[in-house]
Amino acid sequence: MSNNTRALAEFLAGLRYEDLPQAVVERTEDLFLDWLGSALASQGAHPIPLFERYAQKMGPADGRCQIIVNGQRSSAYFAALVNAASSHLVEQDDLHNSSVLHPATVVFPAALAAAQDLGKSGRELVVACVAGYEAGIRIGEFLGRSHYRIFHTTATVGTLAAAVSVAKLLDFDTEQFVNCLGSAGTQAAGLWEFLRDAADSKQLHTAKAAADGLLAAYLTADGLTGAKNILEGEQGMAAGMSKDADAKWLVDRLGTRWALAETSFKFHASCRHTHPAGDALLALMQREKLGFEQIESVTTRVHQGAIDVLGRVVVPQSVHQAKFSMGTVLGLIAVYGKAGLTEFEQFSLSDPRVSAFREKVSMVLDPEVDGAYPQRWLGRINVQTTDGRQLTSAIDEPKGDPGNTLSRPELEDKFQRLVAFSGARTAAQASELIGKVWQLHKLADVQAIA
Amino acid sequence: MSNNTRALAEFLAGLRYEDLPQAVVERTEDLFLDWLGSALASQGAHPIPLFERYAQKMGPADGRCQIIVNGQRSSAYFAALVNAASSHLVEQDDLHNSSVLHPATVVFPAALAAAQDLGKSGRELVVACVAGYEAGIRIGEFLGRSHYRIFHTTATVGTLAAAVSVAKLLDFDTEQFVNCLGSAGTQAAGLWEFLRDAADSKQLHTAKAAADGLLAAYLTADGLTGAKNILEGEQGMAAGMSKDADAKWLVDRLGTRWALAETSFKFHASCRHTHPAGDALLALMQREKLGFEQIESVTTRVHQGAIDVLGRVVVPQSVHQAKFSMGTVLGLIAVYGKAGLTEFEQFSLSDPRVSAFREKVSMVLDPEVDGAYPQRWLGRINVQTTDGRQLTSAIDEPKGDPGNTLSRPELEDKFQRLVAFSGARTAAQASELIGKVWQLHKLADVQAIA
Numbered sequence: 046m047s048n049n050t051r052a053l054a055e056f057l058a059g060l061r062y063e064d065l066p067q068a069v070v071e072r073t074e075d076l077f078l079d080w081l082g083s084a085l086a087s088q089g090a091h092p093i094p095l096f097e098r099y100a101q102k103m104g105p106a107d108g109r110c111q112i113i114v115n116g117q118r119s120s121a122y123f124a125a126l127v128n129a130a131s132s133h134l135v136e137q138d139d140l141h142n143s144s145v146l147h148p149a150t151v152v153f154p155a156a157l158a159a160a161q162d163l164g165k166s167g168r169e170l171v172v173a174c175v176a177g178y179e180a181g182i183r184i185g186e187f188l189g190r191s192h193y194r195i196f197h198t199t200a201t202v203g204t205l206a207a208a209v210s211v212a213k214l215l216d217f218d219t220e221q222f223v224n225c226l227g228s229a230g231t232q233a234a235g236l237w238e239f240l241r242d243a244a245d246s247k248q249l250h251t252a253k254a255a256a257d258g259l260l261a262a263y264l265t266a267d268g269l270t271g272a273k274n275i276l277e278g279e280q281g282m283a284a285g286m287s288k289d290a291d292a293k294w295l296v297d298r299l300g301t302r303w304a305l306a307e308t309s310f311k312f313h314a315s316c317r318h319t320h321p322a323g324d325a326l327l328a329l330m331q332r333e334k335l336g337f338e339q340i341e342s343v344t345t346r347v348h349q350g351a352i353d354v355l356g357r358v359v360v361p362q363s364v365h366q367a368k369f370s371m372g373t374v375l376g377l378i379a380v381y382g383k384a385g386l387t388e389f390e391q392f393s394l395s396d397p398r399v400s401a402f403r404e405k406v407s408m409v410l411d412p413e414v415d416g417a418y419p420q421r422w423l424g425r426i427n428v429q430t431t432d433g434r435q436l437t438s439a440i441d442e443p444k445g446d447p448g449n450t451l452s453r454p455e456l457e458d459k460f461q462r463l464v465a466f467s468g469a470r471t472a473a474q475a476s477e478l479i480g481k482v483w484q485l486h487k488l489a490d491v492q493a494i495a
Numbered sequence: 496m497s498n499n500t501r502a503l504a505e506f507l508a509g510l511r512y513e514d515l516p517q518a519v520v521e522r523t524e525d526l527f528l529d530w531l532g533s534a535l536a537s538q539g540a541h542p543i544p545l546f547e548r549y550a551q552k553m554g555p556a557d558g559r560c561q562i563i564v565n566g567q568r569s570s571a572y573f574a575a576l577v578n579a580a581s582s583h584l585v586e587q588d589d590l591h592n593s594s595v596l597h598p599a600t601v602v603f604p605a606a607l608a609a610a611q612d613l614g615k616s617g618r619e620l621v622v623a624c625v626a627g628y629e630a631g632i633r634i635g636e637f638l639g640r641s642h643y644r645i646f647h648t649t650a651t652v653g654t655l656a657a658a659v660s661v662a663k664l665l666d667f668d669t670e671q672f673v674n675c676l677g678s679a680g681t682q683a684a685g686l687w688e689f690l691r692d693a694a695d696s697k698q699l700h701t702a703k704a705a706a707d708g709l710l711a712a713y714l715t716a717d718g719l720t721g722a723k724n725i726l727e728g729e730q731g732m733a734a735g736m737s738k739d740a741d742a743k744w745l746v747d748r749l750g751t752r753w754a755l756a757e758t759s760f761k762f763h764a765s766c767r768h769t770h771p772a773g774d775a776l777l778a779l780m781q782r783e784k785l786g787f788e789q790i791e792s793v794t795t796r797v798h799q800g801a802i803d804v805l806g807r808v809v810v811p812q813s814v815h816q817a818k819f820s821m822g823t824v825l826g827l828i829a830v831y832g833k834a835g836l837t838e839f840e841q842f843s844l845s846d847p848r849v850s851a852f853r854e855k856v857s858m859v860l861d862p863e864v865d866g867a868y869p870q871r872w873l874g875r876i877n878v879q880t881t882d883g884r885q886l887t888s889a890i891d892e893p894k895g896d897p898g899n900t901l902s903r904p905e906l907e908d909k910f911q912r913l914v915a916f917s918g919a920r921t922a923a924q925a926s927e928l929i930g931k932v933w934q935l936h937k938l939a940d941v942q943a944i945a
Contacts, residue, residue, distance in 0.1 A: 092718065092719050092720075095714055098717060099710070099714060099717070103555075103570040103571065103713075104553070104554065104555065105553075105554065105556065120552065122553040194730070195734055195735035196735055224694070227692075227694060227696065228695075231685055231688065231696045231699065232685075232703055234682050234684035235681055235682075236680065236681045236722070236730055236734075237730035238677070238680075238681065238722040238725050238728040238734075239677060239721060241722075241728070242721075242722055244721050244723070245719045245720045246678065249678060249681065249714070249721075253682055253707070257703070263552070264545055264546075264549060264699070267548060268541070268545060269542050269545050270542075270692070270694040270695045271689060271692075271696055272688040272689040272692055272694050274688065274692075275688050275689075280644070280688040280803075281686055284645055284686075285645035286735065353730075
């Protein structure tokens, strides 16, 4: 039985802002803006008001921490809870490929709430968020594909990632980090079962991951102890929740590999598993100058994880579920040239051309794609045209991946679209927020960041 | 893939106070008193004040719900959190054998907090708690022994049991119960890994189970949906967290079998896995008129679950960990004739006779004992005396089991001892509380029950 938790904890305890390459600091700001847009885009949309009301009912009437969607203030616990629920609704938040973790939606809510509560600077917030990403991504990689088959990694691992970011703001030493990981890991939960019912658990998962992680860190600061080997122990996370855990990832190139910088931005407003095929279809239609009505069928050649997550959805019953329907995503891209928030909201369930296209799309497991996953998310499709041609298309890096990333102007544009979608802020207010976030590492405090 | 969740939910939605046999109502009061004693006994003991301070920091300054150990009031969420932490510290709370679930410490905190919040009567509280016990016990049985090997069933299943009891107070229909089980089940967490480090996770587990279950129910009442087959679905609890789940238990004799009435009271203040051997040793020493110094060695013949949970502890480092040391428990019984709170506090770590006896005790897996478990917890020991005799002792129902239960006078005596241990209440106050609890089913409200 190995135990790499202490080595990971030592790295986290020793991490200083000065250690971060400038590109990592800037990418943290990129990811923060991208996250903030997702949080604001869900304003007023079910089930977010339920979490807002829960915070009002169970929490204090006021506090130092901002609930982004309604501008109210509460304690750190409830700010983390609501902000994490709200940033994982519109399926536009970031994703790290090889860990299959959405880090932003769990790390930023917990870290921002704690930073506001503790009066920390933008610089301290940045290094805390980097710590959360670095730990969370490695723990996700460690737990592996078998974990993700049943468990929503963003929920389970997200609890630890959130805890680490708050722990960093609390200036933990190695021993405290070990205890904190123990208390976070033993709270880690979140099952994919809700997907087939289009139930609201995805937001419950991120809400709880961020809030529970914060709870673990605050209780650790006050003296709560946790298991010393929660990740690799005989009755720890890997023992209970993984069949292919690989300890090497936990300490993979700590301090030289910046996993945060590998994180992908989402271009389409759908489950990331649909993006490689979506980009491959778009490339093929542009290359061949095909219209959607000229396509007879699309066979997407995918990794097993895509089948596990997307295979539940046959005929989507809600806009959110449509984001997990490969056929619907490809239908929107085929008919409208894109699958953004507006296309989903207006056309994903009601446009008969999209539903008809959905029926033409199938998924098959492809050994090459599956073998490359989760390090690389390859797009491979076969298209049969109505005039009998057999065409193929392949893309190796979906739009938003590190090698095909979004520039700051593209991120600003995406942020403006997200904010306009819900009407949470005016374009001018959004521009002001953008300006603040691009200065995040210089802010003396982060009280009014959203 | 089967789905018995709806059948269970229908039973829970339809359950009425009038359906409960009088003996079940009375046993609920017995269990409630027993639970209240455990909650009060932990006053001031680490790590309970950490949870109290967390509630003060994150929760409202006042509320309708009582935090038992400090008399403060808060929202339902934080009352459930602190009361559940406090009632699982001294290892005197109840246990249901075949589910290996401690129901009281998760059901009563959640149900009492919700009943106070919602202004419910004692009668409504009783039926809600029965619902929580009946559901939780069956779900624990369903998940089976493989679950308990890695997961702390009281934490995982406790989340659902707590949710069900609060759901009953919220008058849920079948559909709402299904959703609520989904939202509770996807939060279910808690790993045994902390045991080998004597870490504080056991109280974190029950705190979170009760509070998370309450959260699931309140959010369901407001419209949050959950997975429809969280227990048996392909990506549900059994798929992720069990290898021997058996669906038949979920709906086992609903309405005729009252699982609550099968719950055991704890006589010794230690992990229940030590009790069968402890009772067997006591019986043998009394029968043979042996003193502890006449015993050369004790071989306890146990079920695998005892080895999994107790096998971690070699030399206990804390009083709490000593409660998970078979040798220490048997040492206290051998030297002092009992292993109560006071014996643990004063002698478990410091009396050299107890430590010496501890070294004489071993555990071996016994096929008969293991085969009977978890339905029956058999006590089987072999003793070698210093004068060379080989003796054996067997008990089939440890003290506190349904067939060897505690009477109301014995429960009152235990309650007085628990309360005196921490000094949380005077003997007269304790007597008054006892009187109230024996009238629980008649109380118009439960505001001042503790």
